[in-house]
Each structure stands twice: as C-alpha cells, then as structure tokens.
Amino acid sequence: MIRYDVLKSIAPVIRGKLIVCNIGSPSQELFDLLDQPSNFYMLGTMGLCSSIGLGLALAQKSQVIAIEGDGSVLTNLATLSTIANNQADNFTLLIIDNGSYGSTGDQPTYAGRKTSLANVARACGCDIVVECSAENTASELEKALSSRRMTVIVSKCESGNVDVPVIDLDPCVIRERFMGEIKRLDETRS
Amino acid sequence: MATESDRRIVDCLVANEIKFATSVPCKQLAGVIDLVDSSPSIMHVPSNKEDEGMGLCAGAYMGGTQSCIIMQNTALGVVVNSLATLIQFYRIPLPMLISYRGEIGEKVACQVEMALHTKAILGQLHIPTYHFQHCDQLEHLDSIIKHAHVCGKPVAVLADAMFWRSAE
Numbered sequence: 001m002i003r004y005d006v007l008k009s010i011a012p013v014i015r016g017k018l019i020v021c022n023i024g025s026p027s028q029e030l031f032d033l034l035d036q037p038s039n040f041y042m043l044g045t046m047g048l049c050s051s052i053g054l055g056l057a058l059a060q061k062s063q064v065i066a067i068e069g070d071g072s073v074l075t076n077l078a079t080l081s082t083i084a085n086n087q088a089d090n091f092t093l094l095i096i097d098n099g100s101y102g103s104t105g106d107q108p109t110y111a112g113r114k115t116s117l118a119n120v121a122r123a124c125g126c127d128i129v130v131e132c133s134a135e136n137t138a139s140e141l142e143k144a145l146s147s148r149r150m151t152v153i154v155s156k157c158e159s160g161n162v163d164v165p166v167i168d169l170d171p172c173v174i175r176e177r178f179m180g181e182i183k184r185l186d187e188t189r190s
Numbered sequence: 191m192a193t194e195s196d197r198r199i200v201d202c203l204v205a206n207e208i209k210f211a212t213s214v215p216c217k218q219l220a221g222v223i224d225l226v227d228s229s230p231s232i233m234h235v236p237s238n239k240e241d242e243g244m245g246l247c248a249g250a251y252m253g254g255t256q257s258c259i260i261m262q263n264t265a266l267g268v269v270v271n272s273l274a275t276l277i278q279f280y281r282i283p284l285p286m287l288i289s290y291r292g293e294i295g296e297k298v299a300c301q302v303e304m305a306l307h308t309k310a311i312l313g314q315l316h317i318p319t320y321h322f323q324h325c326d327q328l329e330h331l332d333s334i335i336k337h338a339h340v341c342g343k344p345v346a347v348l349a350d351a352m353f354w355r356s357a358e
C-alpha cells in the first residue's frame with residue numbers, strides 16, 4: 001500500500017473530523033479522495049503540520065487529526081517534544097511513513113533507514129505511540145480516536161504517489177471554510 | 191524579576207483577549223515570559239524553534255483563540271518561509287513581540303550581525319514594524335495588537351536594549 005491507499009482506507013474514519021494535512025502530495029491526494037470543509041490543506045511551509053494540529057487541538061475541544069509525513073516530521077523533529085509536553089487528548093498525530101520525500105520525487109528519508117520515528121516520539125515523552133502496517137492504519141486510527149487519549153501513530157507504507165491535480169482553492173477559502181466548520185462543530189457540541 | 195513594563199505588556203495581551211502564546215526565550219524577555227506563563231488567562235506553549243511557534247499560533251488562531259509569539263530578532267532568519275507561506279498566505283493575524291538584540295547598548299558582538307538584517311527582513315516581507323526604544327512607547331502596544339487583527343497580518347514590535355533599560 002502507498003500513501004494514497006492509506007488515505008483511501010482511513011477516509012471513512014476521518015470523514016467530518018478536523019484534519020490538518022501535510023504539504024504537497026498528501027494534501028493533493030486527500031483533496032482528490034475526500035474534500036471536505038473540515039480539511040485544512042497546507043499549500044506551503046514544510047514541517048509545520050503537526051504544530052498547526054497541536055495548536056488547534058489545544059485551542060478548542062473537537063478532535064483533531066494531523067496527517068503528517070516522515071520527511072515533514074524529520075524537518076521539525078522537536079515538535080514531538082512539544083506534543084509530548086503539552087498533552088491534548090483531542091489530538092492524534094498520524095505519521096504516514098513511506099520512508100521517502102514523496103512530493104519531491106521519492107528521495108529516501110532517514111526514517112526509511114535507521115531512524116525510528118516511533119522511538120523518537122517515545123523518547124520525546126509521547127505516552128501512546130503505535131507503529132502499524134499500512135493495512136492496520138484505519139483500525140488503529142479508529143482505536144486512537146475512541147480512546148480520547150493523545151496518540152501518535154506511525155503508519156509504515158510503501159513510497160509512491162498517484163497523479164492527482166494541484167489544489168486550486170485559495171488559501172483564505174481553505175481557512176475560512178475550515179474555521180466555519182470548527183465553529184459549527186463547537187456549536188453542535190454545546 | 192518582572193518589571194512594571196513587563197506587566198504592562200502582559201496586561202495588554204490579556205486585554206486584547208490573547209489566550210495563546212508561544213515563546214522562545216531571550217534574556218530581555220524573561221520577565222514577560224514568566225508573567226505569560228503564570229497568567230491564568232493565557233495558555234503558554236513554549237516552542238523549540240520559532241517556525242514551530244508560528245504553526246502553533248496558526249492552529250490556535252483557527253481554533254478561535256487569539257495568539258501571539260514572543261521571540262528574539264535573530265530568529266527572523268528562521269521564520270521567513272513560515273511568515274510568507276503560512277501566516278501571510280492564509281492571512282492570519284499574528285502579533286510578534288520581538289526582543290531587538292544587537293542595537294545600541296548590546297554587549298554581545300555577534301548579535302549585531304542579525305540586527306543589521308532585522309528591519310530589512312521585516313521590510314522585505316512588508317510586515318508592519320514598530321521599533322520601541324523607550325517604555326513610554328508601550329502606550330501604542332494596544333493599537334498595534336489591534337492593527338494585526340484589522341489587517342489580518344503579522345505585526346512586529348521590536349523592543350531594543352534602550353527600551354528594556356528604560357523599563358528597569
């Protein structure tokens with residue numbers, strides 16, 4: 001399974017949920033598979049997906065899933081210590097680890113070699129860290145969401161991208177509809 | 191350890207309903223960071239690096255919480271991409287309280303190197319920038335924070351050594 005297959009398999013789980021999605025192919029593939037107002041697509045800024053997700057989770061009550069990549073997390077590795085030390089039980093960090101920089105031509109990352117992002121997350125103090133196969137990602141994600149505990153999932157999959165169009169939404173439109181959805185979810189809860 | 195000016199700064203953040211702050215420490219900001227950390231109305235999430243902080247602030251803002259970043263000017267060399275492609279591209283208001291190291295009164299020579307680029311970087315990014323040289327200028331802080339929200343942009347307050355000395 002490649003990233004696109006993982007995203008396809010988790011689509012029913014993340015439907016209606018607040019998603020912050022990593023720059024490049026991950027966002028484009030998610031846009032292609034399941035565009036929804038509760039998706040925040042990153043159009044730039046390598047590495048900050050998990051930080052945006054954590055900030056959002058700390059600021060409001062709805063569940064937030066940050067869909068990260070191994071290359072992106074390696075860019076901002078210290079994020080794992082910030083996540084560990086600022087517990088947000090409405091936050092799930094899903095790292096789709098295909099061992100490569102997918103958006104730039106599948107150059108290998110160190111996560112595909114000797115570096116274990118799951119072990120880094122544990123060493124940073126993240127209490128619940130699950131490494132799973134691509135096939136088990138949807139069920140692990142479901143488990144994490146229903147546990148209501150802050151969870152880091154490292155989903156090991158194969159590298160490769162599918163040919164999907166570039167996201168043609170204006171960034172302010174992405175943000176506005178995302179914030180509208182956050183507000184709506186907040187009102188639904190109360 | 192916090193001075194009257196530190197208190198005025200944090201009171202101003204609170205009065206503007208800034209409920210989320212991130213920081214990377216600087217000696218000159220120690221008092222402000224202490225007060226932010228102990229403020230019951232501000233959630234303080236320290237960052238390891240300032241670009242990470244910009245991500246946290248962007249997320250908090252979208253979650254309906256006004257946010258700000260407290261950092262040193264040297265880090266402007268770190269955050270150019272985050273400012274351009276996240277904060278500005280998505281039009282996120284972000285007050286930045288920046289200690290302006292390397293100006294007159296600086297004791298560490300190396301700090302001068304980034305001081306020379308500080309206003310140029312902010313200018314290149316077209317970020318509204320306010321240079322505080324005396325604590326009397328704090329009377330403008332409230333309007334500057336509001337300005338970030340009026341224009342949906344990052345705004346920078348540069349507080350230099352003379353400012354912090356006047357604040358003692």
Ligand SMILES: [Mg+2]
Nearest residue numbers: 069070071100
């Ligand atoms: Mg990858």
